[in-house]
Amino acid sequence: xVVIRLARGGAKKRPFYNIVAADSRNRxxxxxxxxxxxYNPMAAESEKxxxxxxxxxxxxxxxxxxxxxxxERLAKQAAKVAA
Numbered sequence: 552x553v554v555i556r557l558a559r560g561g562a563k564k565r566p567f568y569n570i571v572a573a574d575s576r577n578r579x580x581x582x583x584x585x586x587x588x589x590y591n592p593m594a595a596e597s598e599k600x601x602x603x604x605x606x607x608x609x610x611x612x613x614x615x616x617x618x619x620x621x622x623e624r625l626a627k628q629a630a631k632v633a634a
Contacts, residue, residue: 555587555611556619567591570603570622572611587611590625603629 554575561567568590571583587607594600603626612618618626 553584553611553614553616554619555608555616555622557590557621558583561593565593567593570625572607572616575617585611588629601625601629601632605630605633 552575553572555570555572556579557568558571558573558580559566559568560580569583569586570588570590572585572587573581573583577583585607588601588603591598591600605626608626
């Protein structure tokens with residue numbers, strides 16, 4: 552099953568997350584199919600903290616991908632900001 556989830560990157564105490572479509576059997580930070588966006592919880596005021604490609608997210612959801620609870624929350628937040 553394809554799942555859209557966060558893959559952690561960044562340095563120690565400075566998290567950076569890629570929003571990726573991956574096979575659910577792969578590790579959290581392992582191989583993925585496609586990068587759909589990113590989330591930077593430590594972003595400064597002048598930087599973008601959340602970017603999601605809504606087109607690709609909709610494509611994966613249409614093809615049966617499941618969103619993790621955190622990605623679902625972030626997608627709603629991004630949609631609210633975009634509107």
